[in-house]
Amino acid sequence: MPSSSTASQSELKANGVPLHWRDSCSALLIPLNVCRTKNNYLPWECEHEKHAYEKCQYDDYLRRMKELAKLKAQAQAEE
Numbered sequence: 001m002p003s004s005s006t007a008s009q010s011e012l013k014a015n016g017v018p019l020h021w022r023d024s025c026s027a028l029l030i031p032l033n034v035c036r037t038k039n040n041y042l043p044w045e046c047e048h049e050k051h052a053y054e055k056c057q058y059d060d061y062l063r064r065m066k067e068l069a070k071l072k073a074q075a076q077a078e079e
Contacts, residue, residue: 024056
């Protein structure tokens with residue numbers, strides 16, 4: 001199920017995003033890469049885009065860890 005931060009496959013392909021970067025935060029990666037290319041990868045030029053992408057990645061990580069903990073608790077309860 002695509003979320004608001006997931007780009008379509010055609011957008012990802014048009015922007016040359018590799019397969020291993022096509023995750024739930026892919027819509028934030030496209031403007032980050034455009035900004036990086038436009039500003040010659042200067043680290044202080046694309047801070048807002050980078051922080052937005054990293055926050056999305058972290059929130060996704062937390063969501064997956066909570067889901068895993070829930071599954072482990074269910075499995076332990078069934079034993």
